[in-house]
Amino acid sequence: xxxxxxxxxxxxxxxxxxxxxxxxxxxxxxxxxxxxxxxxxxxxxxxxxxxxxxxxxxxxxxxxxxxxxxxxxxxxxxxxxxxxxxxxxxxxxxxxxxxxxxxxxxxxxxxxxxxxxxxxxxxxxxxxxxxxxxxxxxxxxxxxxxxxxxxxxxxxxxxxxxxxxxxxxxxxxxxxxxxxxxxxxxxxxxxxxxxxxxxxxxxxxxxxxxxxxxxxxxxxxxxxxxxxxxxxxxxxxxxxxxxxxxxxxxxxxxxxxxxxxxxxxxxxxxxxxxxxxxxxxxxxxxxxxxxxxxxxxxxxxxxxxxxxxxxx
Amino acid sequence: xxxxxxxxxxxxxxxxxxxxxxxxxxxxxxxxxxxxxxxxxxxxxxxxxxxxxxxxxxxxxxxxxxxxxxxxxxxxxxxxxxxxxxxxxxxxxxxxxxxxxxxxxxxxxxxxxxxxxxxxxxxxxxxxxxxxxxxxxxxxxxxxxxxxxxxxxxxxxxxxxxxxxxxxxxxxxxxxxxxxxxxxxxxxxxxxxxxxxxxxxxxxxxxxxxxxxxxxxxxxxxxxxxxxxxxxxxxxxxxxxxxxxxxxxxxxxxxxxxxxxxxxxxxxxxxxxxxxxxxxxxxxxxxxxxxxxxxxxxxxxxxxxxxxxxxx
Numbered sequence: 290x291x292x293x294x295x296x297x298x299x300x301x302x303x304x305x306x307x308x309x310x311x312x313x314x315x316x317x318x319x320x321x322x323x324x325x326x327x328x329x330x331x332x333x334x335x336x337x338x339x340x341x342x343x344x345x346x347x348x349x350x351x352x353x354x355x356x357x358x359x360x361x362x363x364x365x366x367x368x369x370x371x372x373x374x375x376x377x378x379x380x381x382x383x384x385x386x387x388x389x390x391x392x393x394x395x396x397x398x399x400x401x402x403x404x405x406x407x408x409x410x411x412x413x414x415x416x417x418x419x420x421x422x423x424x425x426x427x428x429x430x431x432x433x434x435x436x437x438x439x440x441x442x443x444x445x446x447x448x449x450x451x452x453x454x455x456x457x458x459x460x461x462x463x464x465x466x467x468x469x470x471x472x473x474x475x476x477x478x479x480x481x482x483x484x485x486x487x488x489x490x491x492x493x494x495x496x497x498x499x500x501x502x503x504x505x506x507x508x509x510x511x512x513x514x515x516x517x518x519x520x521x522x523x524x525x526x527x528x529x530x531x532x533x534x535x536x537x538x539x540x541x542x543x544x545x546x547x548x549x550x551x552x553x554x555x556x557x558x559x560x561x562x563x564x565x566x567x568x569x570x571x572x573x574x575x576x577x578x579x580x581x582x583x584x585x586x587x588x589x590x591x592x593x594x595x596x597x598x599x600x601x
Numbered sequence: 602x603x604x605x606x607x608x609x610x611x612x613x614x615x616x617x618x619x620x621x622x623x624x625x626x627x628x629x630x631x632x633x634x635x636x637x638x639x640x641x642x643x644x645x646x647x648x649x650x651x652x653x654x655x656x657x658x659x660x661x662x663x664x665x666x667x668x669x670x671x672x673x674x675x676x677x678x679x680x681x682x683x684x685x686x687x688x689x690x691x692x693x694x695x696x697x698x699x700x701x702x703x704x705x706x707x708x709x710x711x712x713x714x715x716x717x718x719x720x721x722x723x724x725x726x727x728x729x730x731x732x733x734x735x736x737x738x739x740x741x742x743x744x745x746x747x748x749x750x751x752x753x754x755x756x757x758x759x760x761x762x763x764x765x766x767x768x769x770x771x772x773x774x775x776x777x778x779x780x781x782x783x784x785x786x787x788x789x790x791x792x793x794x795x796x797x798x799x800x801x802x803x804x805x806x807x808x809x810x811x812x813x814x815x816x817x818x819x820x821x822x823x824x825x826x827x828x829x830x831x832x833x834x835x836x837x838x839x840x841x842x843x844x845x846x847x848x849x850x851x852x853x854x855x856x857x858x859x860x861x862x863x864x865x866x867x868x869x870x871x872x873x874x875x876x877x878x879x880x881x882x883x884x885x886x887x888x889x890x891x892x893x894x895x896x897x898x899x900x901x902x903x904x905x906x907x908x909x910x911x912x913x
Contacts, residue, residue, distance in 0.1 A: 364888055421757050435854060442749060444856025445733050448888035455853045456846060456884045467886060534768060538850045541767045542747060544756025572768045574779060576676055576760035 291355040294600055296409075297336060298360040298402060298592025299323065301376040304336060307593035308347065311355055311601055313413060317347060318593060329378035337391035356396035356600030359384060360405035360592045364447025369399045372447065398599040402592055404441040404450050406551070407434025409595030414587040415549040423536070423545045424585070425452065427554035430466065431474040431481075437543060441599070453478070455535045476531040479507040479554050486510050486524035495519050511557035525557075525564055533568025540569075540577035551585025558584065603667040606912055608721075609648060610672040610714060610904025611635065613688040616648060619905035620659065623667055623913055625725060629659060630905060641690035649703035668708030668912030671696060672717035672904045676759025681711045684759060710911040714904055716753045716762050718863070719746025721907030726899040727861040735848070735857045736897070737764065739866035742778065743786040743793075749855060753911070765790070767847045788843040791819040791866050798822050798836035807831050823869035837869075837876055845880025852881075852889035863897025870896065 290311050298305040300323060307318040321339050324331040344351060361384065363374035369385025385397040400408075407416075407424030416422040422436040431453030435442040442449040453474035454467050461471035475481050483505050490500055497520040502509050513521035536548055548569075555561060566582045573580075587594055602623050610617040612635060619630040633651050636643040656663060673696065675686035681697025697709040712720075719728075719736030728734040734748040743765030747754040754761040765786035766779050773783035787793050795817050802812055809832040814821050825833035848860055860881075867873060878894045885892075899906055 437749065437754060442855055444889070445858040446856055446888045446891060448852070448856040448886055449854070451853050451856070451886050451888070453853075454886040455850050459846075469884070469886070534771075535850075538767050538847075539854050540760070541763050541765075542761070542851050542854045543754055544758055544760040544763070546757040572781070574760055574763050574766040574781070576758045576763070577756070579758060 290601070291353050293349055293354045294597040295340060295354060295357040296360075296593035296595070296597030297357060298405070298596055299332065299336075299362065299377065300402075301325070301362060304332070305589065305593050306336070306339060306343070307590070307597065308343065308349065309594075309597045317343060318590070319343065323377065325376075325378050327378075328380065329374070332377055332379075333384065333387050333391060337388060340392065351392060351395060354395060356398065357388060357392070358405070358596035358599035359388065359397060359399035360402035360596045361399055362402050365399050365401050365443060366447050367443060369397070371399070396600055400441050400443055400599060401434070401447065401450070403432035404434040404443060405595035405599065406432075406587075406591035407436050407450065407549075407595065408441050408598045409587055409591035409593070410549045410551065410585050411436050411439065412598045413594050414591060415551070415583040415585045416547055419546045419581075421543070421546045422549055423452075423539055423543070423547070424450075424549045424551065425532070425536070426552035426585075427478055427532075427550065428552040429478060429480055431478045432552070435543060435545075452535060452539060455538060457531050457535060473531060473535045477528050477535070479552075482507050482510055482524055482528045482554070485527050486520065489520050489523055493520050497521065507554050508556065511560060515560060525560065529561075529564030530568045533565045533570075534572050536565065536569050537572035537574070537577075540573050540580060544577050545580055547581040547583055549583050549585050551588075551591065555584055602913070604665050605661055606667045606909040607652060607669040608672075608905035608907070608909030609669060610717070610908055611644065611648075611674065611689065612714070613637070613674060616644070617901065617905050618648070618651060618655070619902070619909065620655065620661065621906075621909045629655060630902070631655065635689065637688075637690050639690075640692065641686070644689060645696065645699050645703060649700060652704065663704060663707060666707060668710065669700060669704070670717070670908035670911035671700065671709060671711035672714035672908045673711055674714050677711050677713050677755060678759050679755060681709070683711070708912055712753050712755055712911060713746070713759065713762070715744035716746035716755060717907035717911065718744075718899075718903035719748050719762065719861075719907065720753050720910045721899055721903035721905070722861045722863065722897050723748050723751065724910045725906050726903060727863070727895040727897045728859055731858045731893075733855070733858045734861055735764075735851055735855070735859070736762075736861045736863065737844070737848070738864035738897070739790055739844075739862065740864040741790060741792055743790045744864070747851075747855060747857075764847060764851060767850060769843050769847060785843060785847045789840050789847070791864075794819050794822055794836055794840045794866070797839050798832065801832050801835055805832050809833065819866050820868065823872060827872060837872065841873075841876030842880045845877045845882075846884050848877065848881050849884035849886070849889075852885050852892060856889050857892055859893040859895055861895050861897050863900075863903065867896055
């Protein structure tokens, strides 16, 4: 194994890059802008140029780099083919071949960004010490990544770990971003808990502090719940019930050692973990009830850690 | 690789055994009784003796056997430890070590019987040609097995593929055998469809032929549905909806290439497949909608095929 590896997390606004020792220590991290114009044709060349610049500055030869891992905000098939990535403007593109070609044939491995973040959290974050990890990220949406025996499950159609789209309610009338109705993401995301709480406030005569907060946020709801606000507690319980139920479904499929929960909503900390775990235990198959629940620890760096882990 | 392998499927009534060429052709198959008395202490010695007898008869030296695979009706942890197997009377037992010890240190690999059957169907049955397979068996209960990249997913607590216990209804009042309420098994098994159909018959004024059939069976319901009986059709649709929804949950986790459906209920054939697939497509994440649906083909032999595949 060579001395260095590079992890890259491509987002819709910025590309995060990191150079690591192959032992896992980070050497340098930086960001560049994601230029999405002209069907995202500048994204890969910009990445290649930036890597050349920074490695040169650090006096690291590309010959001493084991490989480059890429996290991409869309489905990635085995072999590195991205099949339409709306956020970046890409059509069908083999990004592993593309970047390798731009950097003298260096080894490149790509996977979906949430799956890559899962790998990062397993390796150096909240899932450290485990080999079978379900990572859940609760942000604007609900993302996920499945790790079995230290390997990312990409899925046959690149949809492995798309747990935000598990159907939780058959009677939902509003649509999810994916076009279906009743997805987990509509209830357990930051926007989901706000939507649910607004409904509860409308129908409640309880004098909730949340009635004065505009715009309502997931943080405000968790803070109020910690202060004993009844409507806020109800909203948090509802999130816990939908997410706990979905995680119990996942356990009936792959029976993981640990669930690691990250994303903005996870800043709610122990209250979130305890509520989700309580509902999980109610609906999980008995053998799987011992699964651990942890908070993610790497924040926005999970992607670059997981990406470099793809090539190590 | 040596010339032969042995696959064993341990059931509560009989043990099925098969000697295979390592290329996959079956050489001989036979059954012995499962002696469950005295906490199942005779099961493993009976198996070892029977193997010695039959291999001797066939003039096959154990030195020319690559290994023995075991399917067990209960959870099996990595390393071959069975953690209570109620059907056989076993407590905590390392069955890989036990059988290996009885047969001169031969290589033994064990896994849960439904997971092993899944491997058999992938290798030589309905899932042939695929590497990422979800196997569902619809019998008295609902069992399952998950294969990713040709490997069985046993799970951290031996509960990988326990898809019969995915919670489908939070409002169910009757209990599942596992102690929870509202498990898939309560709706999509042979007993589940009969239970559901009996409820529909009670509340229907339609002159269903099924009112005269005692006891009602899954086969009678599917036959009547094929003849256009409205209550039977409703019961089949309900099974399709619950199973299709559960399979869409599974697809959001591991995104398989194919679902292979076996067990007694699968004798209903195309009508079952078409109904399940129709409901699956409604609730599945768009990227996973292209997954294939196939009928299992190995019947009761799936276990011995999958078991031997464990050691090849």
